[in-house]
Amino acid sequence: MTNVPIEGILLPNEKPNHESPGNWKEYFSFSTDHKVIGIQYLVTSFFFFLVGGIFAMVMRGELMTPESDLVDRTVYNGMFTMHGTVMLFLWTFPSLVGFANYLVPLMIGARDMAFPRLNAVAFWMVPVVGIIMMGSFFIPGGPAQAGWWAYPPVSLQNPTGNLINGQVLWLLAVAISGVSSIMGAVNFVTTIVKMRAPGMGFFRMPLFVWAVFSAQIIQLFGLPALTAGAVMLLLDLTAGTAFFDPARGGNPVMFQHYFWFYSHPAVYVIILPIFGIFSEIFPVYSRKPLFGYKVVAVSSILIAVVSGIVWVHHMYVSGTPGWLRLIFMLTTMFVSVPTGIKVFAWVATIWGGKLRLNTAMLFALGGLIMFVFAGITGIMLSSVPVDVHVNNTYFVVGHFHYVLYGTVTMGLFAAIYHWFPKMTGRMYSESWGKIHFWLAFIGTNLNFLPMHPLGLQGMLRRVASYAPEYQFWNVIASLGGFLLGMSTLPFIFNMVISWMQGEKAPNNPWRAIGLEWMVSSPPPVENFEEIPIIISEPYGYGKSEPLTANLSE
Numbered sequence: 001m002t003n004v005p006i007e008g009i010l011l012p013n014e015k016p017n018h019e020s021p022g023n024w025k026e027y028f029s030f031s032t033d034h035k036v037i038g039i040q041y042l043v044t045s046f047f048f049f050l051v052g053g054i055f056a057m058v059m060r061g062e063l064m065t066p067e068s069d070l071v072d073r074t075v076y077n078g079m080f081t082m083h084g085t086v087m088l089f090l091w092t093f094p095s096l097v098g099f100a101n102y103l104v105p106l107m108i109g110a111r112d113m114a115f116p117r118l119n120a121v122a123f124w125m126v127p128v129v130g131i132i133m134m135g136s137f138f139i140p141g142g143p144a145q146a147g148w149w150a151y152p153p154v155s156l157q158n159p160t161g162n163l164i165n166g167q168v169l170w171l172l173a174v175a176i177s178g179v180s181s182i183m184g185a186v187n188f189v190t191t192i193v194k195m196r197a198p199g200m201g202f203f204r205m206p207l208f209v210w211a212v213f214s215a216q217i218i219q220l221f222g223l224p225a226l227t228a229g230a231v232m233l234l235l236d237l238t239a240g241t242a243f244f245d246p247a248r249g250g251n252p253v254m255f256q257h258y259f260w261f262y263s264h265p266a267v268y269v270i271i272l273p274i275f276g277i278f279s280e281i282f283p284v285y286s287r288k289p290l291f292g293y294k295v296v297a298v299s300s301i302l303i304a305v306v307s308g309i310v311w312v313h314h315m316y317v318s319g320t321p322g323w324l325r326l327i328f329m330l331t332t333m334f335v336s337v338p339t340g341i342k343v344f345a346w347v348a349t350i351w352g353g354k355l356r357l358n359t360a361m362l363f364a365l366g367g368l369i370m371f372v373f374a375g376i377t378g379i380m381l382s383s384v385p386v387d388v389h390v391n392n393t394y395f396v397v398g399h400f401h402y403v404l405y406g407t408v409t410m411g412l413f414a415a416i417y418h419w420f421p422k423m424t425g426r427m428y429s430e431s432w433g434k435i436h437f438w439l440a441f442i443g444t445n446l447n448f449l450p451m452h453p454l455g456l457q458g459m460l461r462r463v464a465s466y467a468p469e470y471q472f473w474n475v476i477a478s479l480g481g482f483l484l485g486m487s488t489l490p491f492i493f494n495m496v497i498s499w500m501q502g503e504k505a506p507n508n509p510w511r512a513i514g515l516e517w518m519v520s521s522p523p524p525v526e527n528f529e530e531i532p533i534i535i536s537e538p539y540g541y542g543k544s545e546p547l548t549a550n551l552s553e
């Protein structure tokens, strides 16, 4: 077979033909270099993390007192809707795609992604999504107010009567974001299947690559459902159809199925790469091989499969019959098996290791601790009798913030610190990093722990006012929220100053094992002058076997 060059597709041995990213202007251009695109994703999504954070500060300000006195109720509705949407679709998803973009080709010994141009197109759709979302603040009626899940009939209300309203723009943005993610998924799966360096069998891939692979397979089977649901809702809103409008014979519960068939697996699209990050970081800073490498790899795939058959646990109180609730309760509880295996493997890796508690390791450890807590509340929620009581209360909000801040955002910070020297060629300041960690760790727990007693006492989510007896825990939560907001300042300060004038980073500052650490910091445009030949399993800490046959360590 001959290799016929095809426009826009990179063959495994071909060198990519892009310029070196020496110049900052490169980051504002249609670059096809996966490393530039990775950083573009990360910086853009971090900007939206700040935007979503400001919405959170407004909500926590409102909730300092039982009365609705800081902002108008409709503004509050817009705030929680846009907060959730921005944090999911513009922070966690794209930042993880950023890491996947930057790291996967380097980790598998490839020179770029399989479809570099598709990659650039997928990235540039993200700012478009952001602009549409933010633009909805400036139209009559303001942004969508139906929550990040956009359940009909609330999402079908359209109080202004305009064709272009907040909900329509929201649906449009979510649909574009879905298209961008599908492009990304096709690209990642192809890259991982087709572009691995010689000798890099599936069971020699780093666990971050396994995690991205599993997560992107979920995107491929799940996203079509969400996109179909979003388009049908858009038609109901604009074209007079009645798929989901109960007043006109439609079925609103059907939308919940479309939504959760994707959006439950979506939480695994987010968490799996974080598990991958943990699996990369713990061995390096414990100086031990990852415990149970193959089992951890397979459990990523198992999580991806099982995540597809649990969605109805979000619908226990949507008129779901008892026998169906029972089935989904059992499948949901089963997810904790492969997840528990991973937690066990990380603890066994850390156990008895020579721990180096620098900032990246602290964030990973903090994230692991909070994940264990989130997993416990998750199992509680999977139980029908518990969920029937706490569904739609702050208990659920507490649970998913332990996952999405406590684990995912902490894990993202761990990754940013760990790979910062590789990406920028500079070292960051450990002391500022540690200040960031402690503020974030204390802030997260102060903010989200009180939500559990509040939910058990019956405080509903998505409300701007509440009964006075809930005030104590709400004040604590708000103070924690403001602390969390402040914790971001030392981070920004550290990143900007270190990127501009930090100490120069060597190729491998953490003495880590992995292909990305065998090239310069930042890596050369084509990643590898010579394609590496892999001759051993990853994570060979404490063994003295080389990783490749041809690159020098």
Ligand code: HEM
Pocket (backbone or CB within 6 Å): 149, 267, 268, 270, 271, 313, 314, 315, 332, 333, 335, 336, 339, 374, 375, 376, 377, 378, 379, 381, 382, 383, 387, 390, 391, 392, 396, 399, 400, 403, 404, 408
């Ligand atoms: C052991 C693993 C987990 C179990 C058993 C579990 C279980 C549940 C259940 C049953 C609910 C529904 C509660 C309700 O609506 O009344 C829920 C809500 C939620 N979970 Fe989890 N969960 C787990 C892990 C995760 C992870 C890893 C994430 C995210 C990365 C996550 C994010 C969410 C979110 C966002 C919601 C709320 C959705 C909403 O109402 O807006 N969960 N979880």
Ligand SMILES: [Cu+2]
Pocket (backbone or CB within 6 Å): 263, 264, 267, 310, 311, 313, 314
């Ligand atoms: Cu779920």
